[in-house]
Amino acid sequence: MEEIQKLICISCPKGCSLEVTVDGDTVVKVSGETCKKGVDYAEKEITDPRRMIATTVRVKNGFHPLVPVYSLQPVPKPLIRDVLKELRKVELAAPVKQGSIVLENVLGTGVNIIASRDMPVS
Amino acid sequence: MTLKNVYDVVVIGSGPGGLAAAVAAKKEGAQDVLIIERDVELGGILLQCIHNGFGLEIFKEDLPGPSYAQRYVKEAYSLGVEVLLDTMVLDITPQRKIYAASKRNGFIEIESRSIVLAMGCRERTRPQIRIPGSRPAGVYTAGTAQRWVNVEGYMPGNRVVILGSGDIGMIMARRLTFEGAKVERVLEVMSYLTGLTRNYVQCLLDFDIPLQLRHTVKRVIGNNHVEAIEAVQVDEKWNVVPGSEEIIPCDTLLLSVGLIPENELSRKAGVILDPVTGGPVVDDNFQTNVNGIFAAGNVVHVYDLVDWVTEAGYQAGKCAAAHANEVRRKEHHLIPLIAGNNVRYIVPHMLDKRNLEGSEIRLQMRVSKPVEQPVWLEVHDKNNLITRRAERYVRPGEMVTVVLKPDHFTDVNKADSLTIDVVPR
Ligand SMILES: Cc1cc2nc3c(=O)[nH]c(=O)nc-3n(C[C@H](O)[C@H](O)[C@H](O)COP(=O)(O)OP(=O)(O)OC[C@H]3O[C@@H](n4cnc5c(N)ncnc54)[C@H](O)[C@@H]3O)c2cc1C
Numbered sequence: 001m002e003e004i005q006k007l008i009c010i011s012c013p014k015g016c017s018l019e020v021t022v023d024g025d026t027v028v029k030v031s032g033e034t035c036k037k038g039v040d041y042a043e044k045e046i047t048d049p050r051r052m053i054a055t056t057v058r059v060k061n062g063f064h065p066l067v068p069v070y071s072l073q074p075v076p077k078p079l080i081r082d083v084l085k086e087l088r089k090v091e092l093a094a095p096v097k098q099g100s101i102v103l104e105n106v107l108g109t110g111v112n113i114i115a116s117r118d119m120p121v122s
Numbered sequence: 123m124t125l126k127n128v129y130d131v132v133v134i135g136s137g138p139g140g141l142a143a144a145v146a147a148k149k150e151g152a153q154d155v156l157i158i159e160r161d162v163e164l165g166g167i168l169l170q171c172i173h174n175g176f177g178l179e180i181f182k183e184d185l186p187g188p189s190y191a192q193r194y195v196k197e198a199y200s201l202g203v204e205v206l207l208d209t210m211v212l213d214i215t216p217q218r219k220i221y222a223a224s225k226r227n228g229f230i231e232i233e234s235r236s237i238v239l240a241m242g243c244r245e246r247t248r249p250q251i252r253i254p255g256s257r258p259a260g261v262y263t264a265g266t267a268q269r270w271v272n273v274e275g276y277m278p279g280n281r282v283v284i285l286g287s288g289d290i291g292m293i294m295a296r297r298l299t300f301e302g303a304k305v306e307r308v309l310e311v312m313s314y315l316t317g318l319t320r321n322y323v324q325c326l327l328d329f330d331i332p333l334q335l336r337h338t339v340k341r342v343i344g345n346n347h348v349e350a351i352e353a354v355q356v357d358e359k360w361n362v363v364p365g366s367e368e369i370i371p372c373d374t375l376l377l378s379v380g381l382i383p384e385n386e387l388s389r390k391a392g393v394i395l396d397p398v399t400g401g402p403v404v405d406d407n408f409q410t411n412v413n414g415i416f417a418a419g420n421v422v423h424v425y426d427l428v429d430w431v432t433e434a435g436y437q438a439g440k441c442a443a444a445h446a447n448e449v450r451r452k453e454h455h456l457i458p459l460i461a462g463n464n465v466r467y468i469v470p471h472m473l474d475k476r477n478l479e480g481s482e483i484r485l486q487m488r489v490s491k492p493v494e495q496p497v498w499l500e501v502h503d504k505n506n507l508i509t510r511r512a513e514r515y516v517r518p519g520e521m522v523t524v525v526l527k528p529d530h531f532t533d534v535n536k537a538d539s540l541t542i543d544v545v546p547r
Contacts, residue, residue, distance in 0.1 A: 008319050008320065008322070008323045009320075010323050010324050012178065012320075013175070013320060013426065013427070014320075015318055015319035015320040017319075051324060051328065052174045052184070054172050054173045054174055054186050055172070055297075055300055055301075056172065056271075056275075058275075063163070064273055064274070064275075065274065065275040066272070066273065066274075066275050068172035068186060068188050068272060070172070070174060070186045077328070084300055098188075098189060098192055116172060116185075116186040116187075116188040116189045117169075117188035117189060117191075117192050118192065
């Protein structure tokens with residue numbers, strides 16, 4: 001049975017309102033988008049919603065006590081809490097280089113978590 | 123690093139606006155460029171904005187704030203921009219003198235041919251929105267909480283209410299949830315969201331954090347520390363709707379109620395501010411009404427996108443360098459005109475030698491005493507006569523003029539000063 005779901009596209013700051021016609025798990029039609037990203041977002045959001053994660057991990061001897069880190073690609077939304085739990089266990093040692101991998105293939109998602117900035121020694 | 127007394131361009135603040143200005147100034151040929159920053163490292167507010175969403179315009183990449191900042195920090199250092207950290211600028215004069223202070227260097231006085239103001243903005247605080255009730259600990263701006271949680275490693279509390287649906291507030295709602303706090307409510311006095319809808323989705327909806335529009339804080343409750351707040355509904359004139367009061371137990375109230383450009387320094391420098399934006403009035407080169415003082419970024423008006431702050435910083439830095447180069451050129455080619463024998467004064471007092479290459483320069487003067495016989499007005503550079511003009515007599519009441527011509531350029535160009543004497547013929 002077809003039904004209409006309302007979504008807000010989060011691909012860019014525009015935040016277009018989308019109307020998505022779905023039949024079970026399949027997207028039949030998308031309207032309201034102003035670029036192609038809207039359609040991609042709707043398909044993904046219905047079948048496999050994902051989000052970028054940005055947080056911090058502890059660092060020993062750092063200029064600051066924390067290093068900001070982020071996921072290079074979005075991770076499945078239901079796994080956000082578990083990914084954060086994994087990251088809470090991590091403690092790096094300064095110096096840290098921007099882009100260095102903090103957690104590889106986190107929880108088997110294929111996504112790497114990397115450092116957002118250099119963290120020199122204090 | 124030894125500080126110079128005079129710089130070509132001094133940039134105040136090292137956020138994306140200031141960094142871009144310093145980088146652009148160097149690239150435009152300014153020699154001595156200095157950034158003065160009160161924080162202990164370069165980068166500005168971006169360093170605490172650890173979430174993604176920066177750089178989509180400029181880099182076509184979705185970067186977190188610190189990554190975006192680091193690219194420009196690296197570039198600034200590699201171009202040889204000088205940096206003073208942990209240093210607060212206290213005062214700027216319209217003559218472009220800068221007074222600053224730091225633990226390390228004490229009181230500092232620097233002169234600059236151009237200045238770029240890039241002090242960013244600050245958040246509105248509790249007194250500015252007049253929340254009644256007691257004054258316990260536990261009420262912070264969202265940005266202060268952001269700095270604690272993301273940089274310094276402190277949590278402001280465990281049960282949080284956020285007043286204002288601005289982006290920083292919504293982003294902090296998600297961030298605090300990530301770190302284990304419970305965000306009870308986001309209250310917004312307007313009938314609409316004031317931040318981006320995208321942040322409403324990924325920061326509030328995703329984590330079932332309730333947003334109440336047309337609601338505000340009527341009272342903060344608690345003696346030493348916040349124990350609860352009283353939320354209330356308001357009508358379209360912001361009057362309290364009686365009977366809608368609700369006590370929400372919490373230990374933290376975060377305010378996300380807008381940003382104001384930071385312009386105390388600008389005012390001291392004589393910069394005219396626009397009452398609407400709260401920032402300096404600027405021309406298309408981002409120059410203020412004060413010659414040689416430029417402004418870029420959130421100090422001018424609050425931007426939505428950091429990429430545009432960078433763009434504005436580039437333009438301001440480029441024009442600041444051009445201005446500094448012009449001032450340098452003048453300093454270099456400017457020579458004084460000295461009133462010699464029987465000359466009371468000469469206007470202009472100084473001349474830019476280069477101007478003589480393309481056109482005549484008229485020197486106008488008055489004598490001190492009348493001479494009723496033919497005289498020469500002699501223009502010389504210490505030993506060599508450069509040109510002279512004959513007059514049948516000179517009198518203090520009658521101004522006399524000597525014209526320097528492009529033919530004289532070669533001689534004038536060698537001179538450090540020019541003296542004019544009146545001598546008998
Ligand atoms: C708390 C907060 C969170 C924000 N979050 C976002 C966001 O998530 N996304 C977004 O796009 N925009 C955000 N913004 C807006 C953000 O400010 C701009 O995008 C951008 O960082 C502005 O750059 P700027 O260079 O103008 O100022 P800033 O980055 O604010 O830099 C100004 C610098 O000047 C320094 N300074 C000020 N006064 C002096 C002085 N007297 N002496 C020496 N140094 C001084 C400050 O220490 C600071 O480092 C946020 C703003 C704030 C206040």
